[in-house]
C-alpha cells in the first residue's frame with residue numbers, strides 16, 4: 001500500500017478534483033479506458049453523496065496490492081447524519097433528496113469491492129476498490 | 133534565553149564577511165532553485181540578501197528557535213511572497229522549497245567552523261535544523277495553498293466558458309457540451325438551449341456530449357430534464373457523442389437515457405435532416421457532353 005492521498009470534500013469543485021485525481025491514478029495503474037471511466041464515475045457519485053448528504057468530508061485515494069495485482073482503493077468519509085436504513089439507501093431509485101437514487105447502488109456495480117458503514121448521528125464511510 | 137546553541141545561531145550570519153550570500157546563491161543554483169534561469173539573477177540576489185537580513189534579526193530575538201514569534205514575521209513574510217509567486221508561476225515544489233533548504237549547507241559549514249567542540253556543534257546543529265525545517269515546512273504550506281487557489285480559479289474559469297447553441301440548419305440547433313457538467317453552469321447552458329429552441333423555432337435539438345469526460349447520475353439527470361423540457365417546447369432531442377465506455381458505465385449505473393442517440397454529431401445531423409424532410413445526396417456528376 002502506498003501512502004494514500006487525502007482530498008477534502010467541501011464544495012462542488014472538490015468533486016471535480018476527486019475525479020481528476022482518480023483518473024490520474026487509474027491511468028498510472030494502467031487501467032483501460034472502460035475501467036478508468038467506471039472508477040471515476042463511481043468516485044463522482046460517492047464524492048457527491050459525501051458533499052450533499054454527509055455535509056462534506058474527505059476522500060482517501062490509494063493504490064493497493066493484493067494477490068499479485070494492483071488496484072485503486074477509494075474511501076469516502078463524512079461526519080454527517082449517517083444512514084438509518086442502508087438496505088433502503090442501496091435500492092435502485094431510492095433517493096431521500098431529488099436524485100436518481102442510483103449513486104450508491106451504481107457505485108457498487110462499478111467497483112470490484114464495495115463496503116459501506118454508517119452510524120446515525122456519527123457519519124458514513126464508503127470504501128470501494130477496483131482491481132486491475 | 134542565552135544558551136551556547138543560541139549564541140552560536142546568533143553569530144552565524146552576523147560574523148559573516150559577506151561570503152554567505154554568495155555561497156548560498158551557488159548552492160541554491162546547484163539545487164535548481166533558480167529554476168534554470170527562470171528567476172532573474174538580480175531579483176534572486178536581492179531576495180536572498182533580504183532574507184538573510186531578516187533571519188539575522190530573528191536570530192537576535194529572545195527565542196530564535198521558535199519560528200512562530202513576531203520576530204520571525206519579516207522572515208515568513210519574505211517566504212510567503214516567494215512561495216506564492218513561484219506557485220503562481222508554475223514552479224515545482226522542490227524548485228520552491230530549495231530556497232530554504234539550500235541555505236542549510238553554507239550555514240552548517242559555518243557552524244562547524246565556529247563550534248569549539250563536538251557538543252557545541254551538536255547543540256548548534258539541532259537548533260539550526262529546527263529553524264530551517266520549520267521554515268521549509270512553512271514554504272511548502274504556502275506553496276500548496278497557492279497551488280490550490282490556482283487550480284480552483286482555473287476550474288471556475290473553465291466552468292464559466294460559455295457554451296454556445298449553434299444553428300445547424302433551419303429548425304435544427306446543436307449544443308456541443310464540453311467539460312464538466314455539474315457546476316452552476318449546467319443550468320445556464322440548458323436554459324440557453326431552451327431559449328434557442330424558441331428563438332429558432334427549432335424542431336430538433338442535438339446535444340453532443342463528446343467533450344464531457346464523465347457522465348454520472350447528476351449529469352444524466354440534467355440531460356433527462358433538458359430533453360423533457362425541450363419536448364414541452366415542441367422540439368425533439370438527439371444525444372450524440374456517447375462514447376462506448378460511457379455507454380457501458382451508464383448501464384452499470386442503471387441509468388436509462390430513453391432518448392434518441394447517435395454515435396457522432398454528423399450521424400445526428402443526418403437523422404435530423406431526414407426527420408425534417410430533407411436529404412443529403414451526392415451531387416450528380418456533370419455529364420461531359
Ligand SMILES: Nc1ncnc2c1ncn2[C@@H]1O[C@H](COP(=O)(O)OP(=O)(O)O)[C@@H](O)[C@H]1O
Nearest residue numbers: 049053054089095096099100101102103104124
Ligand atoms: N454520505 C451519506 N450520508 C448520508 N446519507 C447518504 C449518504 N450517501 C447516501 N445517502 C443516502 O442514500 C440515498 C441514496 O444515495 P444515492 O444512491 O447516491 O442516490 P441520490 O444521491 O440520487 O439520492 C441518498 O438519497 C441519501 O439518503
Ligand SMILES: [Mg+2]
Nearest residue numbers: 045049099103
Ligand atoms: Mg448520490
